[in-house]
Amino acid sequence: MTIMITGATGQLGSLIIEQLRQRLPAGQIVAGIRRMEQAADFREKGIEVRYADYDQPESLEEACRGITRLLLISSSHADDNVRLAQHKRVIDAAKRGGVEHLLYTGFAFPQQSTDQSKPKNVHILTEQAILESGLGYTFLRNGLYMDFLGVMGLKEAVSSGVLATAPGEWRFNSVTRADLAEATAALLGRGDSGNHVVELSASQTWDLADLAGLLTEIAGKPVVHVQDASIQHWIYAWLRTLDTASTSRDLERLMGRPATPLRESILPFIV
Numbered sequence: 001m002t003i004m005i006t007g008a009t010g011q012l013g014s015l016i017i018e019q020l021r022q023r024l025p026a027g028q029i030v031a032g033i034r035r036m037e038q039a040a041d042f043r044e045k046g047i048e049v050r051y052a053d054y055d056q057p058e059s060l061e062e063a064c065r066g067i068t069r070l071l072l073i074s075s076s077h078a079d080d081n082v083r084l085a086q087h088k089r090v091i092d093a094a095k096r097g098g099v100e101h102l103l104y105t106g107f108a109f110p111q112q113s114t115d116q117s118k119p120k121n122v123h124i125l126t127e128q129a130i131l132e133s134g135l136g137y138t139f140l141r142n143g144l145y146m147d148f149l150g151v152m153g154l155k156e157a158v159s160s161g162v163l164a165t166a167p168g169e170w171r172f173n174s175v176t177r178a179d180l181a182e183a184t185a186a187l188l189g190r191g192d193s194g195n196h197v198v199e200l201s202a203s204q205t206w207d208l209a210d211l212a213g214l215l216t217e218i219a220g221k222p223v224v225h226v227q228d229a230s231i232q233h234w235i236y237a238w239l240r241t242l243d244t245a246s247t248s249r250d251l252e253r254l255m256g257r258p259a260t261p262l263r264e265s266i267l268p269f270i271v
Contacts, residue, residue, distance in 0.1 A: 001191050002066060004030035006052050006090060007073035009038045012105070012177055016071070019185030021045065032063050054086035057093060064097025069188060071103045080122040087126040091133050101136040103188065108141040108173070108201045109243035136195060140184055143201030143251070144174040144244050146265045151235050154269045158219045163212045166236040167227040170208055171245040173201040176260050183254035199248035202259050214263050218270065 008031035032052030106123035
């Protein structure tokens with residue numbers, strides 16, 4: 001079994017490869033990257049590196065040759081039309097290259113819009129393209145990254161004693177990249193056959209009162225949560241388009257342990 005991870009130099013991809021190295025011989029792992037000048041670190045660890053650029057179809061077809069299981073990490077391009085085209089190039093290359101199983105990192109609990117005037121979610125469209133390809137598949141639907149807390153002013157809340165957020169009934173199933181990487185590597189390394197859909201979210205949600213309570217505990221002084229209608233940050237409009245309240249035990253099942261606790265997860269955003 002040979003496993004290739006696209007976008008291997010990204011935050012999630014590099015974490016997944018590190019987790020895979022703990023489970024499999026380095027010779028079974030291939031790093032697909034766009035900038036070959038970043039290959040040295042992988043090669044030092046005995047990992048094969050292949051040029052795989054989402055915008056260069058010929059590179060993708062060559063990279064996919066001899067690969068058993070391919071993990072397509074979704075593109076980070078800002079334009080969803082471009083992202084979908086990039087994903088389809090990888091899917092086509094995987095089929096032509098003889099890949100047996102394609103894994104794709106989408107978003108947990110995708111929302112199916114009934115409004116025909118609105119474009120479909122890029123992850124739903126990518127999953128549809130994979131289904132149409134006839135390849136074996138696993139849809140890794142990742143929960144909300146804990147990184148969204150980086151724009152919610154946790155340091156300021158600790159300093160001022162007030163965690164101010166836009167109004168809403170907010171509940172979050174967020175997860176750390178490290179947990180996602182561990183679960184993904186565990187699934188990749190097993191080499192399961194058949195088709196699968198896994199929702200990699202937290203098994204329990206938390207709300208902003210919970211967050212304020214933890215900030216109080218960490219700071220050693222009161223931090224209260226208040227809703228402020230004047231707050232217009234883009235993050236809240238984006239969060240309203242997602243299902244951040246549904247939960248699953250798939251992540252914990254794959255890791256064989258509980259998800260990283262909220263208290264530990266928020267520390268990087270307040271130190």
